[in-house]
Amino acid sequence: MKLPYLLLDVFTRERFKGNPLAVVPKADGLSDAQMQTIAKEFNLSETVFLFKPAAERNTASLRIFTPYQELPFAGHPTIGSAVVLGLQHKLNAVRMEEKIGLVTALVDRLDKSVGEARFALPKLSSRVGEIDDMLGIAQVLGINVEDIGCDLYKPGVFSAGVPFHLVPVRNAEVLARLSVNHALKPKIFTHDRHAVYIFTLTPEEPDNDIAARMFGMGLGEDPGTGAAAAALIGLLAENQPFATGQSDFVLRQGHEMGRPCRITLQLRKENDALVHGAIGGQAIIVGEGTLDLGE
Incomplete structure (x- = not known):
């Protein structure tokens, strides 16, 4: 059994930047175990x-796997899949x-191998817990x-489907010098x-509004976590200085x-409640090949 696959870089239009993604476009007939094995073989953050x-x-229909588990939702596989489907089928939606x-x-569709996609969140971000241990x-x-x-x-x-511990830090200098204790992390981020998404505002950077690491x-x-950016929309919405209105942001990650x-974020509030959230980004196809499953 042989299956084609594509390799993309997502949240960028530059080859070998952004977040790598593997897409298997004709996966009908694969078992859960086969998909998990293939995702582990690619060993990327996600395979779709x-x-x-x-x-x-x-x-x-999409199914998204990390090398270790299936996810109900993830941003960069959604963006990458939308670009692949749009390019292959010449679709605008x-x-x-x-x-x-x-x-x-x-x-x-920006050219034969590059596209840009944006989508409304299927599940709006909401607060699901607190972190009090500073x-x-x-x-x-x-x-x-x-x-x-x-x-x-x-x-x-x-x-917004996958929980993230969101931690704001003082500035981009603090963000750049993080040194994560992975052994201690599960005891604090429970x-x-x-998963922990650390972010800061970047008023001194002309090309973006927010910087983050996951x-x-x-x-x-x-390098680029759409599901975390989607979760961040909930915290951003809580802190917007209006009850009804819209805000747009550009977020950088992976630097x-x-x-x-580069991830775009959009939120809209009505009567102080989040009613719309969206993320977007570009993706470029950088390679293709064939999986030989030996069956």
Whole structure:
């Protein structure tokens, strides 16, 4: 049994930047065990498998695997899959069935191998927990207690399908010098998968508004984490200075790893409640090949 696959770099239009992704576009017939094995073989932060949709009006069904587990939702596989489907089928909008629900993405085809996609969150971000141990946070991240916090932002646990511990830090210099104690991390960041997203505002940087880094989910550091950016929308919404209105942000991630990512965020509030969240980014196809399953 042989299957084609594509390799992409997501949240960038530059080859060998951004967050790598493997896409298996004809995965019908694969078992759960086979998909997990293939994801482990690629050993990327995520591998996405595309299937025929359950509903005829939809474009594809998606399943997303890290090397260790399946995820109900992830941002960079969603962006990458939308770009692949848009480029292959010449579509400006794609409807993707994910474990978390139906995701509709708008796609701009920039050239034969590059596209840009943006989608509304299928599940709005909400606060699912608190983080009160400031000393513990500082010890895990290798910073001082007074480095925690930025503007009005304070740590919290948010989820738009996958929970993340969100930790604001004082500035980009603090963000750059993090030294994570991975052994201590699960004792302080106790929610599912122990993932922590550290961020700061970047008013001194003309190309973006926010900088972030993500550690966890068995991946070490991840260069570009759409699900974490989606979770961050909930905390951003809580701290916007309006009850009704819209805000747009550009977030950078992965710069400290030499894999710069650019993620766009959008939120809208009505009567002080988050009613819309969206993320977007570009992706480029950098390679293709064939999986030989030996069957």
